[in-house]
Amino acid sequence: MPFLEATNLHKTYSLGRRNKVYALRGVDMSIESGEMVAIMGPSGCGKSTLMHILGLLHGPDQDLDPPATLTINGNDVTGMSEKVRTRMRASSMGFVFQSFNLIPTLTAAENVALTATYSGCKRAEASAAASEALDWVGLGEWAGHRPMELSGGQQQRVAIARAQVTKPDLLLADEPTGNLDSASTTEVLDLLRRFNEENGQTIVIVTHDDVVGDACGRVLTMLDGVIADAPAV
Amino acid sequence: MSLVRNLIRRKLRTSLTIIGISVGIWALVVMSSMANKIGSLVEGGSIYFGDKIIVSDASSPAFGLGFTPIPISIVDMVAAVPGVAVAVPQIQLPLELEASSTGFGIPEFIVGAVADADQGRETFEISVAQGRLLVPGDEGANVVVLGADLARKFDKGIGDTMAIRGSEFEVVGVLEPTLTAPDTTVHMPLATTQILLAMDAPILARQGIGSEELATQIVVYPETGADIYALAEAIEDSVAQVQTITGDDFDEEIGSATAIFNAIILGVALISLAVGGLSVINTMAMSVAERTREIGIKRSIGASRGRIVREVVVESSLIGLTGGVIGLVLGAIVVLVANEMGRSSGTILFHLTFGTAAFAVVFSTILGALAGLAPAWTAARLDPVEALRYE
Numbered sequence: 001m002p003f004l005e006a007t008n009l010h011k012t013y014s015l016g017r018r019n020k021v022y023a024l025r026g027v028d029m030s031i032e033s034g035e036m037v038a039i040m041g042p043s044g045c046g047k048s049t050l051m052h053i054l055g056l057l058h059g060p061d062q063d064l065d066p067p068a069t070l071t072i073n074g075n076d077v078t079g080m081s082e083k084v085r086t087r088m089r090a091s092s093m094g095f096v097f098q099s100f101n102l103i104p105t106l107t108a109a110e111n112v113a114l115t116a117t118y119s120g121c122k123r124a125e126a127s128a129a130a131s132e133a134l135d136w137v138g139l140g141e142w143a144g145h146r147p148m149e150l151s152g153g154q155q156q157r158v159a160i161a162r163a164q165v166t167k168p169d170l171l172l173a174d175e176p177t178g179n180l181d182s183a184s185t186t187e188v189l190d191l192l193r194r195f196n197e198e199n200g201q202t203i204v205i206v207t208h209d210d211v212v213g214d215a216c217g218r219v220l221t222m223l224d225g226v227i228a229d230a231p232a233v
Numbered sequence: 234m235s236l237v238r239n240l241i242r243r244k245l246r247t248s249l250t251i252i253g254i255s256v257g258i259w260a261l262v263v264m265s266s267m268a269n270k271i272g273s274l275v276e277g278g279s280i281y282f283g284d285k286i287i288v289s290d291a292s293s294p295a296f297g298l299g300f301t302p303i304p305i306s307i308v309d310m311v312a313a314v315p316g317v318a319v320a321v322p323q324i325q326l327p328l329e330l331e332a333s334s335t336g337f338g339i340p341e342f343i344v345g346a347v348a349d350a351d352q353g354r355e356t357f358e359i360s361v362a363q364g365r366l367l368v369p370g371d372e373g374a375n376v377v378v379l380g381a382d383l384a385r386k387f388d389k390g391i392g393d394t395m396a397i398r399g400s401e402f403e404v405v406g407v408l409e410p411t412l413t414a415p416d417t418t419v420h421m422p423l424a425t426t427q428i429l430l431a432m433d434a435p436i437l438a439r440q441g442i443g444s445e446e447l448a449t450q451i452v453v454y455p456e457t458g459a460d461i462y463a464l465a466e467a468i469e470d471s472v473a474q475v476q477t478i479t480g481d482d483f484d485e486e487i488g489s490a491t492a493i494f495n496a497i498i499l500g501v502a503l504i505s506l507a508v509g510g511l512s513v514i515n516t517m518a519m520s521v522a523e524r525t526r527e528i529g530i531k532r533s534i535g536a537s538r539g540r541i542v543r544e545v546v547v548e549s550s551l552i553g554l555t556g557g558v559i560g561l562v563l564g565a566i567v568v569l570v571a572n573e574m575g576r577s578s579g580t581i582l583f584h585l586t587f588g589t590a591a592f593a594v595v596f597s598t599i600l601g602a603l604a605g606l607a608p609a610w611t612a613a614r615l616d617p618v619e620a621l622r623y624e
Contacts, residue, residue, distance in 0.1 A: 057533055057617050083537065090535020101530045101621065105238045118535035162534065 003033035003202050004054070004170070005071045010061040011049050011225075023049040024060070025225035033073075033169075034200040036193065038213040041222035047206040048174060050222070054204060055095060055172045056085040073169050090118040094163025098175035100155040102147040102162075108134060109143035112162045119166045126165075133161035137191055153184025160191055171195065173205040177212055189215045236548050243520065247552065250509075250516040254556025255563060257506035258597045262564025262590070264498040266583035270412075271491050273584055277413020278487060281357045283480035286453040286465045288320075291474045293450075300326055302434060303475070305448045310472045316459040317468070321350040322448035324426040326433065328383075328397070328419060341383065341417045343397070345426025346452075347372060354454040359415050364391035364406035366420075371405075373424045378406035382416040385576060398429055412584065423448075453477075506600060509556065513604035517549045521612040528612050529620025538613035545609035546602050553601020557594040564593070 009027035014020050023046045031037050039047050052058045053070065056077060060068040070078050073092065077085065089095075094115070102111045109130045116126035134140050137157040147155050156176060163171055173192070177185040193215060195201045205212055213219045221228040240247045288311055290301040305322050312320040328341035348367040359366075367378055377397070379389060384407040389395050393404045397419065410416055421429075424445065431437055431444035455464050465477040521528070528541060568583040575581055 052618050055533070086532070086535060086537050089533070093535075095534055097621070101526075101533075103527055103530060105242060106235055110235065114531065114536075115534050118531075118537070118540070 001074065002030040002071075003035070003073055004031040004204075005029070005069070006054075007069045008064060008066055009050070009053060009068050009070065010064060011046070011053060011058065012061055023225055024053070027222075027225070027227055029220060029227050031202060031204065033202055034196070035218060036196040036203040036216045037205070038216035038219045039204065039206045039222060039227075040208065040213050040219055041228075043208075045222040046225040047222050051172055051174050051204070051206045055093060056080070056089055090115065091120070091166055092168050092170060094166070094168040094171040096156070096159050096163050096171065096173035096176045098178040100147070100152070100159045100179070102155055102158055104147055107144050107146055108139060108150065108158045108161075111147070111158055112165050115162050116165045121166075129165050130161070133165040134158070136164065137161045151184070152180055153187055156180060156184065156188050157191065160188065164195060167199070169202060171201055171203045173203065173207075175207055175209075176205060177207065177209050182211075185209070185211060236544070236551060239520070239524075239548055240551060243523075246516055246519070250512050250552055251556045251559065253512040254506075254509040254553055254597055254601065255560040257502070257509035258557050258560025258593050259563045259567070260505045260560075261499075261502040261596070262561055262585065262593050263567050263583065264502040265589045265593070266564070266568045266585040268495040268498055269586055269589060270582060270584040271495065273412040274414075275487055275491050277357075277411060278483055279480060281414065282478065282483040284356055284454075284461070286455065286461060286468065287478040288451040288453055288468055288472070288475050289449065289478070291476045293476065300430075300433075300449050302430060302437060302447050302449060303451075304442075305446050307472060307475065308448070308451055311451050311453060311468055311475075314464070314468050314471050316456055316464040317453050318456040318459075319350070319352050319354055319454045321346060321452045321454070322423065322450075323452055324423060324430050324447065324449050326426060326429060326449070341419075342414075343419045343421055343426055343429065345421045345423045345429075347423045350423075351452070351454060359411060360409050361406045362409045364404070366406055367422060371422045374422060375400060375402045375425060376405045376422065377402045378408060378420040379404055380408050380416040380418045380420075381410040382576070382581060383419060384408075398432070400429075416581075506597075509597075510600045510604045513549050513552055513601050514607060516552065517545060517605045517608040518611070520548070521545060521608045524612075525615060525620045525623040528615055529617045529623065532615065532617035533621060541613040542606075542609040545612050546605040549605025549608075550598050550602040553604070554594065554598040556601070557597025560597065561590055561593050565590070 006027055006029045009024050010022070011024040012020055012022050027050055039050065041047055049058070053060050060070065060078065062068070068078060069076065075088070077088070080088070103114070106114070109127065112130035112133050113126040116129045117123070121129060131140065131143060134143050137160055139154060139157055139161065142150060142154060147158070150158065171192070176192070177188055180188060189212060192203055192205070196203050205216060207213060288307070290303045293301050308320050308322045311317060324345040326343040328343055348369050348371060361378070362381065364378070367376070377395060384390065387395060389404050391404055391406060395402050395404055402421070408415055427444040427447050430447050430449070437447065453464070453468065455461055461479050462481065465479050468477050469475060531541065565585055568585045572581050572583055
């Protein structure tokens, strides 16, 4: 059974009363456990929308025939309540964003500990897990620094530590190298590959960057709201 | 810690909001302290008048505050009314001959009565802080027992001499504070006050009325089980030209007037607090708007709506708590300083109780929490994806 399987995912946004944007027009995809997959495609093809649905931040359109299905690690997530989806985001998913999205008033360690806290860890446990995660990404000595005191590459590594602190089954990264120079891009990709290879973590990366695509085991190409490639078997 | 950091991120705005709450709580503390003081005065009066009947001349304005002399012979007539256990003649005079402005609170009085004439029926407890109470043997002597406020005002203790209406009196006792009338009263033997009253009204002497025949009021202690109000009516029916005051009369007249006054001053304090509460709502709404992206980040990495609500509400509660504590401290300073300044003139305006202080801080914290609820709910309802796009 695939780790992640989606069929007939549609997503329609309304812009005002009349205008509708059909961001996804029937996505079918399948990802095996431990895969590192890149989703590539031109701007506006629906990559980020797909990422939001895979990350349970939005739901797909309902009442379709045949109905949309999305299964992650054996769980049918399409009918889950907002509360359960939030809990699942905290405990079994990690997110890495293009613009790092660290909380500016918190230190690196506090940023990383947030996810652990949200997943239900006690304060001391979260703090210990954050230290460990920062060590994984080579920033143990920067634990007490605020994001503005770190370089872009360092900030993204903190963001990766935050995504990894609960050791989630699935890591979703939306243009993780979009704001980085080539040296930092290499560092970030090395880290993601290491988590994929050493921990068997499933990683899905949305990217424009061919370097990122090359680093992944498989590339799904999106075009006009659908996956142009055939799903993996 | 991160909550405190969030608050000090916008120092000026947070400070102004805290000041807004502080002013409200300051007003609440000061006004409530004033209401407490009035309350304790009224309560004392209510207790004092509760189990007895005061009989005075029909022309006296109210509540024994008139000083119209009555012949002491009335005492026997009153005592003869069925249901009266003991009738004690008293003389009540203003302490100062010249009518001076005593301001807020109970005026300063001289009260003269024969010690122990009540035969142990007086239930309003007074006790001495220094020296002793008056005894029957003091009759005719120039001795006084001072209320706590007067002793402090005139800086007198036992053994000191005090000039009252041109005569010298020895202070033989100082009372414990009661927070009501006895604090501003000079207690004297009856015979001594009779002389003072006669000096005050020389026309009585010209009419051939001796000082020993004078009183200004009669305190009636009913027999056990007697209906006080029926007895009061019976006294008015049996004795000409007198009026009676009972506990109910006191509660009706003074109690209802002070209740209205209390409602007005607490209303003023609550309005200022409402303004403070609105400023908390404004601050937290702006804070939530500024942190839209941050809230989006937290929601996307797994913060529940409840956690976001809690975070915002705890922050606003912290503003309320800080404002409450500052307001309480400022209020306490005003109360202390005003009471200290007023003590010399006998004008003790405020009584800050632990209950008032605790209520002020708890109330402001709850106010802060409530004011944070609407912005918190707005924050929790944000779509994480939309919030992440917010610049």
